[in-house]
Amino acid sequence: MSVHSSSSRLSSALALTLFSLLAAPQAVAxxxxxxxxxxxxxxxxxxxxxxxxxxxxxxxxxxxxxxxxxxxxxxxxxxxxxxxxxxxxxxxxxxxxxxxxxxxxxxxxxxxxxxxxxxxxxxxxxxxGDQEEANYWSGKISLGANIRSGNTDQIDYSARAKTTRRTTESRFNADYLGNYTKNDGESTVNNHRVNSNFDWFISKQFYLRPIFAELYKDPFLNIDYKATVGAGVGYNLIDSKKTEWSVSGGPAYTYTRFDQVETGARESDGSSSLVLETVYDTELTSSVDFTTKYQLQYSSEEAGGYSHHAIASLAVELTDIFDLDLSFVWDHTGKPQAGANGIMPDKNDYQFIIGFGVDL
Structure with a gap:
């Protein structure tokens, strides 16, 4: 074997090795x-x-x-x-x-x-964004429906919606909950509730609530509409990355217009009231959230006396956008008003709602 041939093969091997080292992916710390x-x-x-x-x-x-x-x-x-x-x-x-x-x-x-x-x-x-632009909107809509036909024609509909606007110093919330049932052409359930409040934080835990409002309608509870407006304060008892628990409340004014009344009875009533509320929200797992809200109101007996609205919900994340929502709702009115036929509505209403939610 010639020296020239051996040297050529050695040079080729070195070149191939150098090319392999340069071409191979290099680990980056x-x-x-x-x-x-x-x-x-x-x-x-x-x-x-x-x-x-x-x-x-x-x-x-x-x-x-x-x-x-x-x-x-x-x-x-x-x-x-x-x-x-x-x-x-x-x-x-x-x-x-x-x-x-x-x-x-x-x-x-x-x-x-x-x-x-x-x-x-x-x-x-x-x-x-800067201070003038720095606001963040978020929202969610959850819908549920059940349609039957045949021996019984029935439509059940439920809807929940929530939107929140947040800045570095304040928070605005608006919620809607509605249910409607029609059985053989006759409406048997028809109630709607809208809540809204504005919070201004004066510390990480304590906030002022300059205004809160609620509009409620349920003709089967003999309420054409019930409007409440008030102001109060709130406090975050727990504020961690997985759990929030807040309490709030304050004085308010409540005006109730009844759907039907007996002869000689008042068609409406307005009175001062006291509204207290607590909201608890926690992350049970990475894909399951639990939320409960309890709101009680003290007003005149003509406007219903003591009443409360309680809702407990589980949101199971199906995808990044869609959730399965399970909710239990309990509404109580201490002094319901009789209708024109003299029949007294039940004090308690219970609902179990299954819906699919979309995060906005």
């Missing part, structure tokens, strides 16, 4: 993964070193909503975040109830807003 400093997108890095590119939506209750370019909307526990970098302006609500805006960078336990360092433990909320 997790600590070396960093988003670009100048970027048109927000970046999020988990403690597992996974990187997500997208858009910061909002941080509430130690849970960040992030719209990923690849994974769509994801909810991330605040404790799982290693790095968060905003491309644009965000508004941050702090535990002292102040609000500041700017470009945010959180990295390795340190936080910066427009390059100025601050304590990350003071962050309470984050919303994309």
């Amino acid at each position: 997790g600590d070396a993964l960093r988003p670009p400093v100048e970027s048109q997108k927000d970046w999020l890095q988990l403690k597992s070193n996974e990187l997500l590119r997208g858009e910061i939506k909002a941080l509430y209750d130690d849970e960040l909503e992030f719209d990923s370019d690849e994974l769509d909307t994801v909810m991330i526990d605040w404790d799982d975040i290693k790095l968060l970098q905003s491309a644009g302006i965000v508004s941050i609500g702090f535990t002292d109830l102040s609000t500041r805006t700017g470009k945010l960078l959180i990295e390795d336990g340190r936080s910066y807003l427009d390059g100025v360092e601050f304590n990350p433990a003071e962050i309470m909320t984050i919303i994309a």
